[in-house]
Amino acid sequence: DGGITQSPKYLFRKEGQNVTLSCEQNLNHDAMYWYRQDPGQGLRLIYYSQIVNDFQKGDIAEGYSVSREKKESFPLTVTSAQKNPTAFYLCASSPSIESYEQYFGPGTRLTVT
Amino acid sequence: GNSVTQMEGPVTLSEEAFLTINCTYTATGYPSLFWYVQYPGEGLQLLLKATKADDKGSNKGFEATYRKETTSFHLEKGSVQVSDSAVYFCALNTNAGKSTFGDGTTLTVKP
Numbered sequence A: 001d002g003g004i005t006q007s008p009k010y011l012f013r014k015e016g017q018n019v020t021l022s023c024e025q026n027l028n029h030d031a032m033y034w035y036r037q038d039p040g041q042g043l044r045l046i047y048y049s050q051i052v053n054d055f056q057k058g059d060i061a062e063g064y065s066v067s068r069e070k071k072e073s074f075p076l077t078v079t080s081a082q083k084n085p086t087a088f089y090l091c092a093s094s095p096s097i098e099s100y101e102q103y104f105g106p107g108t109r110l111t112v113t
Numbered sequence B: 001g002n003s004v005t006q007m008e009g010p011v012t013l014s015e016e017a018f019l020t021i022n023c024t025y026t027a028t029g030y031p032s033l034f035w036y037v038q039y040p041g042e043g044l045q046l047l048l049k050a051t052k053a054d055d056k057g058s059n060k061g062f063e064a065t066y067r068k069e070t071t072s073f074h075l076e077k078g079s080v081q082v083s084d085s086a087v088y089f090c091a092l093n094t095n096a097g098k099s100t101f102g103d104g105t106t107l108t109v110k111p
Helices: none
Strands: A004-007 A010-013 A019-025 A031-037 A043-051 A054-057 A064-066 A076-078 A087-094 A108-112 B003-006 B011-014 B019-021 B023-026 B032-038 B044-050 B056-059 B062-065 B075-077 B086-095 B098-101 B105-110
Touching: A004 A087, A010 A019, A019 A031, A019 A087, A019 A108, A043 A064, A043 B098, A076 A087, B003 B086, B003 B098, B011 B019, B019 B105, B023 B032, B023 B086, B032 B062, B044 B062
Parallel strands: A010 A108, B011 B105
Antiparallel strands: A004 A019, A019 A076, A031 A043, A031 A087, A043 A054, A064 A076, A087 A108, B003 B023, B019 B075, B032 B044, B032 B086, B044 B056, B056 B062, B062 B075, B086 B098, B086 B105
């Protein structure tokens, strides 16, 4: 089946460590996105990529980094510079720059202690 | 900038009750409007959408009409079920690739 996979579902790290969250899609979508969701709040855009080898900062990019070396993959690294990294992270994709709806993965819950 | 304001929750209804979740927006240009649903521990799923004024989006018994004059996109369902319990997000997009989401409204339906 086509879709977006995120792994792992739950991730635990010690403070001060970098951690990379995986996002893979086999929908042949050009655009991919990373969001952060905190309890009782909406989604906040971290980074997005409209095409391979290109990405832009979203509203809360500080403390995060991404790469887009392959069309199907858009990993997110949460660095030690991110002050409050514990959150639910959602990856999404859309068919092209002209498309408006987004398709979401199941999410990764990151806990940093 | 763009913004989406949703009715605050949580909303608790009995099975077969009528549902309305209010959503209003501010945006430059001509946005497309969406409702997404999120079940516990999962990602968001597109529920319905409308891309121009007076369009009605519908899916699984849910409906929402794009009202440009009131800048609203209220979600409605005539008879809710326990399985509709979830968090509902209203969203808009004026530039492909950057959606703006509301804070979400938690719906609980009791048998």
